[in-house]
Amino acid sequence: MKIGEQAIYLAQLKGLSRQEAIRNLKQWFEKFEIMPWWNKKVEELSKGMQQKVQFVTTIVHKPELLIFDEPFSGFDPINTELIKQEILKLRDDGATVIFSTHNMGSVEELCDNIALINKSVKIEDGATDEIRNKYKSNIYKIKYRGEFEKINQALGNQFKIIEHSESEKENDLKVQFLNGNSNNELLQSIIPVSKIIAFEEIIPSMNDVFIKAVEKSNKI
Numbered sequence: 001m002k003i004g005e006q007a008i009y010l011a012q013l014k015g016l017s018r019q020e021a022i023r024n025l026k027q028w029f030e031k032f033e034i035m036p037w038w039n040k041k042v043e044e045l046s047k048g049m050q051q052k053v054q055f056v057t058t059i060v061h062k063p064e065l066l067i068f069d070e071p072f073s074g075f076d077p078i079n080t081e082l083i084k085q086e087i088l089k090l091r092d093d094g095a096t097v098i099f100s101t102h103n104m105g106s107v108e109e110l111c112d113n114i115a116l117i118n119k120s121v122k123i124e125d126g127a128t129d130e131i132r133n134k135y136k137s138n139i140y141k142i143k144y145r146g147e148f149e150k151i152n153q154a155l156g157n158q159f160k161i162i163e164h165s166e167s168e169k170e171n172d173l174k175v176q177f178l179n180g181n182s183n184n185e186l187l188q189s190i191i192p193v194s195k196i197i198a199f200e201e202i203i204p205s206m207n208d209v210f211i212k213a214v215e216k217s218n219k220i
Contacts, residue, residue, distance in 0.1 A: 003045070004029075004038040007057050014061040021060070028056040032082070047074040055083060059090060066090065069100045084110065104207040108132075114206075116213050123217040128206070135209045138177040139202045140186065143170050146194025154189045170197055 001009075004025070011021035029035045032052050037045065045053065051074045059066065071087070072080045087110065091097050099111060107114055108128065115125040124131055139162060144151070148164060148171065155161065158181055163174040175186065183199075190196065204212070 001041075002039050003042055003053060006042065007053065007060075010057045011060045014063075016061050024060050025056065028060060032056065048076065048079060051075060052079070052083075055086075059086075062093075063095065065096050065098070067098045067100070070103070071099065071101070072103065072106060104205065104210050108206040116210060118214045118217045121217070124209075124213050132203050132206065132209055135204045135212050136201065137204070140175050140177075140183070141198075141200050141202055142173045142175065142190065142196065143198040144173065144190065144194040144196050145170055148173075150193040151190055154193050155186075156189075159186060159189070174202070 007025050008021045111128050114128050116123050160176040160178055162176050165172045
């Protein structure tokens with residue numbers, strides 16, 4: 001069976017009339033630049049092209065619930081971004097989208113809520129931002145101009161310097177609170193001996209969260 005006919009058949013199974021299926025599918029095929037493959041056979045497609053066709057046949061009837069298993073597998077960066085944007089549009093139009101994926105970068109970009117599973121056991125769940133904040137380590141990144149030795153002395157034993165680098169224009173410093181200190185206390189220590197250019201808390205990525213959560217789970 002040719003790709004176009006197979007896609008029409010699948011769309012009809014999902015409740016579309018043949019006319020609706022053809023119209024909607026051709027719109028999506030043109031959007032994804034795969035119209036030249038309409039009359040080709042499935043076995044002639046590359047993995048990435050097959051994934052595109054599968055995505056189109058999944059969403060052609062505008063379902064309210066979508067479940068994707070590793071939806072970006074087989075895609076190059078350009079097509080990955082294309083699919084991401086379409087998924088976000090579906091979400092914005094009211095669809096509920098569920099991912100099953102090991103790609104924590106995609107989770108961070110796309111997911112409002114997550115459930116982390118290790119060895120078939122749920123070890124974390126909740127809003128993505130809340131979980132990332134839960135695993136933060138009170139580490140701050142500071143860009144400054146000044147002498148590192150003076151800052152080192154000013155910080156004393158209240159803060160731990162994690163990382164330090166210098167350049168001609170500005171220096172970078174990563175500092176961790178040790179005794180429940182506040183942002184103000186850190187700034188009050190540094191400002192008298194340097195010029196602060198940027199100051200921000202480092203929130204762990206979902207990849208970091210996944211590693212920490214799994215390590216913690218495995219120790220229990």
